[in-house]
Amino acid sequence: MDGLQGVLKGQKIAYFSMEIGLSSEIPTYAGGLGILAGDTIRSAADLNIPLVAVTLVSNKGYFRQILDSSGNQVEHTEEWNPARFMTLLSEEVSVKIQNRDVKIKAWLYNYKSLTGGCVPIIFLDTDVEGNYWEDRRITDFLYGGDQRYRLKQEIVLGIGGVRMLDALGFKLRKYHMNEGHSSLLGLELLRCNGTDPLKVKELCIFTTHTPVEAGHDKFDYGLVEDLIQDKNCVDILRRFGGTDRFNTSLFALNLSNYVNGVTKRHSLISSELFPGYKIQAITNGVHSYTWTSPYFRKLYDRYLPGWANEPELLVRIDGIPDTDIWEAHWNAKRALIDEVNKRTGVGMDYETLTIGFARRMTAYKRANLVLSDLEMLKKINRLGKIQLIFAGKAHPNDGAGKQLIRDIFKNIGILREEIKIVFLENYDMDLASKMVSGVDLWLNTPTRPYEASGTSGMKAAHNGVVNFSVLDGWWIEGWIEGVTGWAIGPQPEEKLSEEDAKAAELSDLYNKLYYVIIPMYYNRKDEWIKLINNSIGMIAYYFNSHRMMRRYVTHAYL
Numbered sequence: 284m285d286g287l288q289g290v291l292k293g294q295k296i297a298y299f300s301m302e303i304g305l306s307s308e309i310p311t312y313a314g315g316l317g318i319l320a321g322d323t324i325r326s327a328a329d330l331n332i333p334l335v336a337v338t339l340v341s342n343k344g345y346f347r348q349i350l351d352s353s354g355n356q357v358e359h360t361e362e363w364n365p366a367r368f369m370t371l372l373s374e375e376v377s378v379k380i381q382n383r384d385v386k387i388k389a390w391l392y393n394y395k396s397l398t399g400g401c402v403p404i405i406f407l408d409t410d411v412e413g414n415y416w417e418d419r420r421i422t423d424f425l426y427g428g429d430q431r432y433r434l435k436q437e438i439v440l441g442i443g444g445v446r447m448l449d450a451l452g453f454k455l456r457k458y459h460m461n462e463g464h465s466s467l468l469g470l471e472l473l474r475c476n477g478t479d480p481l482k483v484k485e486l487c488i489f490t491t492h493t494p495v496e497a498g499h500d501k502f503d504y505g506l507v508e509d510l511i512q513d514k515n516c517v518d519i520l521r522r523f524g525g526t527d528r529f530n531t532s533l534f535a536l537n538l539s540n541y542v543n544g545v546t547k548r549h550s551l552i553s554s555e556l557f558p559g560y561k562i563q564a565i566t567n568g569v570h571s572y573t574w575t576s577p578y579f580r581k582l583y584d585r586y587l588p589g590w591a592n593e594p595e596l597l598v599r600i601d602g603i604p605d606t607d608i609w610e611a612h613w614n615a616k617r618a619l620i621d622e623v624n625k626r627t628g629v630g631m632d633y634e635t636l637t638i639g640f641a642r643r644m645t646a647y648k649r650a651n652l653v654l655s656d657l658e659m660l661k662k663i664n665r666l667g668k669i670q671l672i673f674a675g676k677a678h679p680n681d682g683a684g685k686q687l688i689r690d691i692f693k694n695i696g697i698l699r700e701e702i703k704i705v706f707l708e709n710y711d712m713d714l715a716s717k718m719v720s721g722v723d724l725w726l727n728t729p730t731r732p733y734e735a736s737g738t739s740g741m742k743a744a745h746n747g748v749v750n751f752s753v754l755d756g757w758w759i760e761g762w763i764e765g766v767t768g769w770a771i772g773p774q775p776e777e778k779l780s781e782e783d784a785k786a787a788e789l790s791d792l793y794n795k796l797y798y799v800i801i802p803m804y805y806n807r808k809d810e811w812i813k814l815i816n817n818s819i820g821m822i823a824y825y826f827n828s829h830r831m832m833r834r835y836v837t838h839a840y841l
Contacts, residue, residue, distance in 0.1 A: 294456040299465035310344035322570035326828040328396035337444040340406040341425040354692025376446040441467030463531035469538035489539035499532040545736040568831035574742040576720035578611040600820035619721025639722030644677035647733040667801035674710040720746035727752035744822035747815035
């Protein structure tokens with residue numbers, strides 16, 4: 284049956300996510316949310332957790348980023364052919380949009396683990412003959428278009444996804460919404476369960492990833508009524524999703540028995556955002572094997588056999604000779620520096636302390652914070668040489684994010700004679716793997732408390748890269764000052780104005796670089812190697828998606 288043999292057995296957890304990052308060749312992800320979804324699927328397959336995933340096919344990808352010499356971002360479509368990687372299933376379902384029947388087909392990708400586990404992923408596609416031209420475009424661009432386009436996508440993902448799983452014959456135990464984009468699945472489940480919210484709540488799990496009010500999807504009811512013309516449905520959305528505007532997260536909260544944030548701190552902030560709701564905490568993790576460089580994989584295989592499926596074995600890192608650990612790091616660093624020089628011709632070298640910053644280019648991530656005081660940076664560089672590597676995409680509609688990239692390019696020009704700095708274009712999974720394993724220091728400078736979790740620092744730790752980060756998101760749980768890395772700025776409970784917090788962060792950032800990090804890296808290599816060991820043995824052993832998925836099983840799925 285279209286490649287579904289074997290994966291229909293038994294009850295499944297249906298995992299819905301607007302984006303899923305499987306590989307750079309399948310550009311159906313934009314950032315951390317999609318990469319986390321990919322890691323969730325990889326760990327579920329490794330651990331034989333009965334999951335089936337649902338997402339959109341995003342035929343034209345998110346976008347391919349081209350940067351000119353001034354750092355202006357130009358977006359190109361990243362068209363890819365699902366037929367190269369997936370099987371087209373014969374089933375079709377439809378959803379009503381503006382009273383038109385919009386047909387949906389599905390592609391099947393079976394993610395197979397070396398352990399024998401398999402997670403089927405259903406990619407929904409509206410590019411179906413018989414659909415209106417505009418309806419055929421609904422599943423083209425990830426996070427593309429305007430509010431109308433986004434709501435159409437959410438109708439296809441939520442309502443269409445439930446119908447497709449039903450048509451394919453899956454028996455489902457629970458529905459797990461990864462962020463509010465898929466919350467309209469609750470509307471379809473209400474339809475199937477006699478509009479009984481208690482029955483639907485028994486079926487639903489909601490993971491929120493957004494610690495700020497503005498980050499939650501909200502749609503005007505005029506638009507909702509135009510696209511969903513069934514009055515009963517709109518009344519249900521108003522009842523559970525807010526009276527003023529349709530809030531997808533509120534809808535998911537009201538129809539889920541289990542709700543969680545993605546770190547302890549994020550759960551507290553979410554409880555303040557949505558008072559009266561019980562919001563648990565399951566701290567994110569990353570898929571250990573995927574994000575560990577080939578050099579460290581080989582090392583762990585030799586000294587800690589079985590680590591890939593039991594990452595907690597990394598706690599025994601002290602059994603590996605320091606010389607072997609340093610060699611693995613050196614090889615990963617060499618691979619990254621070679622890649623940088625091949626792409627840019629900037630002439631970076633292997634000996635210099637290399638600092639990495641790569642994530643979505645959006646204002647709160649403050650990619651250019653380290654470049655706030657160029658004279659101070661030059662002073663640090665005179666004490667001990669540094670080189671910086673940046674990467675990241677700004678959403679096509681995010682003017683402030685695009686300006687960040689231009690600012691970094693301007694500073695690269697100003698510092699050209701003294702400090703080697705590059706901004707690598709078109710950040711994707713392959714480049715991420717090289718960066719998180721190849722730099723010496725991983726920098727993270729979000730405005731507190733806007734970082735729900737952040738996972739790139741966990742990937743860095745798997746490769747012995749040391750974290751240097753503002754105390755927000757996961758780092759609050761991973762940080763032991765001077766042992767697992769360093770904090771930048773005030774403690775989480777310190778209540779400071781944004782201005783005072785920024786001043787404290789800048790002072791801490793530069794002072795620690797000058798007085799602590801540079802001297803240790805260049806003069807006390809044994810202490811630096813201890814930090815590498817601690818990053819692996821105290822962070823990677825715990826902040827992985829195997830631990831995370833076991834928590835979902837025991838707390839949410841069973």
